[in-house]
Structures are given as C-alpha cells and as structure tokens.
Amino acid sequence: MENIFKNIEQPISLPIKRVVQENANVKTFYFATSLKSKPGQFVIMWLPRIDEKPFSIAFDEAGELGLSVAKVGHFTEKLFALKDGDLVGIRGPYGTHFSLKNDFKKILLVGGGYGVAPLATLAEEAMKKNIDIDFCNGARSKNFLLFQERLKKLKANVYTTTDDGTAGEVGTVVDTASKLMAENKYDSVYTCGPELMEKKIVGLSHDHHTACQVSIERYMKCGFGICGQCTIDSSGQRMCLEGPIVPGDFALAQEEFGRFHRGASGKKISF
Ligand SMILES: Cc1cc2nc3c(=O)[nH]c(=O)nc-3n(C[C@H](O)[C@H](O)[C@H](O)COP(=O)(O)OP(=O)(O)OC[C@H]3O[C@@H](n4cnc5c(N)ncnc54)[C@H](O)[C@@H]3O)c2cc1C
C-alpha cells in the first residue's frame, strides 16, 4: 500500500536561543541553526498543542536563524510568552525567494510592518554584491518601525515614513516610493507588507516599466504544496510553493490581489 505520509515533512525541535524586542509589537526569536535559506523564504513554526503558522525568515547567518513576529492573535500571544530554552518545532525553508541579477546596479526596496524582515535579508545580500539600495521603511508611528538600526548599518539610503510623523517624513512608503521612482531608474523593485500597499507599489513599478517582485501572503496549512489552502483564485498557483515571492505583473493579473484573501475555512475576506 502506498505510504501517504512519506512526503509529509516533520518539524525539527529547537530551543529558543534568545528573544529580542524589536519594537512595540514585534519580537525576534533566535535559534542556533542555519537553514541556508534565501531572502523571502519562510518556515512553518509549530507550538505543540496550539497550532502551526508561517513566518518569513528574518535572519539566517552565522549559524543563527531569526524570525521576527508581530503579536496579533492566539498563536503569536502564546509564542510571545515563551522564554530562552523553550522548545518550538520548525520546518522549512519553503517557497520562492527574491532574486538579484549579477548586473544590477540600483534597486528599490519598499516594506511595511513585519514585511521589512525579508527585505532586510535581501538588502544584506545586495550589499555584498555592491548594489546601490534605496530602502523605504514605513510604519504607523516611530514605536512600530522595524530594523532601523539594522538598515543604517548597511550602505543603504533609508527613507523613513510614519503615518503620524513621529519619525522620518509624515506619510506612507507609497508617497516616498512614488517620488523615488519618478527620479531614479531602478533595475528592480521589491516589496513586502500590507497587501493594499504592495498593490500600489506593484502598480507604480508597472507604470514605470520597472521589474518588480512582491511577497503574497495567503492562509497556509501544510506549507509545501499538498493542501491547496494557499491557492490564488483562478490561476491555481499555491503561494507556499509557486510563491510567496512572485513577479509584480503576475500579482497584478490576479483578480484577488489587493481585493480579498481567504481565511482558514476558505471564506473570502476583503482587504
Ligand atoms: C509566507 C508568510 C510569511 C509570514 N511572515 C510573517 C512574519 O515574518 N512575521 C509575522 O509576524 N507574521 C508573518 N506571517 C503571518 C503570520 O503567519 C500570522 O500573523 C500568524 O499566523 C497569526 O496567528 P495568530 O494565531 O497569532 O493570529 P490569528 O488571529 O489567527 O490571525 C491573525 C491574522 O493572521 C493571518 N493568519 C492567521 N493564520 C494564518 C496562517 N496559517 N497562514 C497565513 N496567515 C495566517 C490572517 O490574516 C489572520 O487574519 C506570515 C504569513 C505568511 C503566509
């Protein structure tokens, strides 16, 4: 009889090495392991007797893996209560990744919320390749900005915006990215954050005839292509396997991009 469990991936059990409070709502959980992941890939984290959830890889260097998590609901509240030494299950890395071409000279990265995490890993890779980086980092206010110090250590031009003007320019990353795209020629634009923001950035890139890569989050269960939960309507592409990083023009062609996603039961939820 066929073993239907043979392709089911098991989590590895890892103790939390350290926890860093990054801002008012985000903590980074570090583990002493390396997954040799690429920027934009994600893992599925398992908390025994609670659930499994996907998180982007925020660090994967020098034998340390870091996941930057925003506290939003039941799972993340339970995670935030854990301390150094507590065990969690991790499987992955999964999904597609942001890519840089060897002849790239200048790129634009646009992030909001915890979406800044995978873009920071991309910026670090781009810096090693001597690519000029403009990075738009936005949040609703100063206390919610992520990785400002980490980005300042890079040779990146960091453009900070907050909705309330408590840090950087008052406004959104879309305002800044729009000005930058009008003034500069970029080899590619990369974006990760709230989907309505992403849609505007992808649209601007399209208008400027600039290639773009975007991270599309959909509700995930298995994380490696067998359950169909994360499928985008009509195209049938699974965001855990054929995504989460997709070309901007693919995203723009999806009816649901920036309009709706589906919850755990498959019910439509509007953005
Ligand atoms: C590819 C990918 C990368 C992600 N990276 C990060 C990250 O780096 N940091 C971070 O804080 N969050 C990340 N998320 C979102 C994270 O998985 C959810 O916020 C988390 O599961 C919320 O669980 P909860 O029980 O605390 O909250 P809930 O109250 O259950 O959910 C809050 C919201 O989180 C989303 N969500 C819940 N469960 C899932 C699920 N199984 N799959 C996808 N989305 C879900 C839904 O939009 C929901 O409305 C990522 C999601 C995806 C798909």
Ligand code: FES
């Ligand atoms: S989460 Fe199961 S197919 Fe993508």
